Amino acid sequence: MTLNRKRTGAAVVGCLAGLSLVLTACGDDGDDGGAATGGDDEGNGDCADYEKYTETYGDLDGTTVTVYSSIVTPEDQPHIDSWVPFEECTGIDVVGEFSKEFEAQLIVRVQSGSAPDIAYMPQPGLLQTVVRDTDAVVPAPAGVEANVDEFFGEDWRGYGSVDGTLYAAPLGANVKSFVWYSPSAFSEAGYEVPETWDDMIALSDQIVADGGKPWCAGIGSGDATGWPATDWMEDVMLREHGPDVYDQWYTHEIPFNSPEVADVLERVGSILKNEDYVNGGLGGVQSIASTTFQDGGLPIIDGNCFMHRQASFYQANWPEGTTVAEDGDVFAFYFPTITEEFGRPLLGGAEFVAAFDDRPEVQAVQEFLSSPEWANEKAKVSGPGWLSANTGLDISLLESPIDQLSAELFQDPEAVFRFDASDLMPGEVGAGTFWTEMTNWIANDKDNQAVLDAIESSWP
Known part of the structure; x- marks a missing residue:
């Protein structure tokens, strides 16, 4: 599941929190230093990177483009700030509308004729649904296609496409293929960061032999309880059977109770259901189900466990004053990896920028949001916890060492990226039985085969 949905704990929560923020573009007074000439003196002072938009799309001064998103306060403000230089240099007014009811309201708005100009889609599955059910999404313009091909690559293009047509470029992204640990605790105990799965298991056994608990975990998340366990499955599927089988799995070309999926569940269970390994500082295996994902890794701080598998965005959950760094707390x-055969698999999530209108100013904004200029501007105004898979992103602009490491992984030519499978599966499964049955597997010690059979029987 993607970052925005997981951090709220459910796909749609709360009440409408729409917020319309109009950012005034410079140059509206018609002086020679305004947006139309790219000579803004009170903005970023240099509009050279933005001249291409007026050259391609014509005079954009005085136009307005609405952007609808599930990204709400306080995370909405950096997005607003990231648009400012573009607004000042093009004269486009970008109006942000941010709502916790985004997923419920988007299709309603489209069908009622009040679609936004642009929407940030939090999952490829939602993009596919809106494209196919409404026929209202506009194919990406040539500038977006060029940016996706140059700065994102084939995998990302596929996630933003429906039936072979590119509709949306990626926006922000997160990396899920991480194991959190304490560098100081490792150093004091003489442990080294494992480079292979076998190394990681050997380290886990050594920690047990030394009297410790190697792992801590939590899969609690309100109505969305269970999603962290699905991330374990996804990461291990990529490593044990590779990206081709991973794709067959989420598209149901192989059944959910196939031998390949059974292998993965057994391997995940060798850690999460191993009483010797878990749940450091929190209890036994069953405590994983009752522990929230926010609290799951905190025993690392107290030395009660040594490792916690969780995404890059988990950095926001460490207590205030915790130093997140290679030599920090x-x-x-x-x-x-499990085998070198499948390269360096990388599991993650992202939002995608889709448009419902092809006015020149809308296409200009869509192209800007797919560009390195936007990625770098966003990096300047964002704190820890944000990054992009755009290879034009200047990694040095990212504030957090974890974000920098994530960006390096995204830009690694050997990385094999795959999107969170639960977000790509039908809702009945990906945000339904996959979550609930993984919870039953932990909380009630439900049999492996029974878990897989139950998920398979729910596939529409």
């Missing part, structure tokens, strides 16, 4: 290492 906590850091993370890449979730190790």
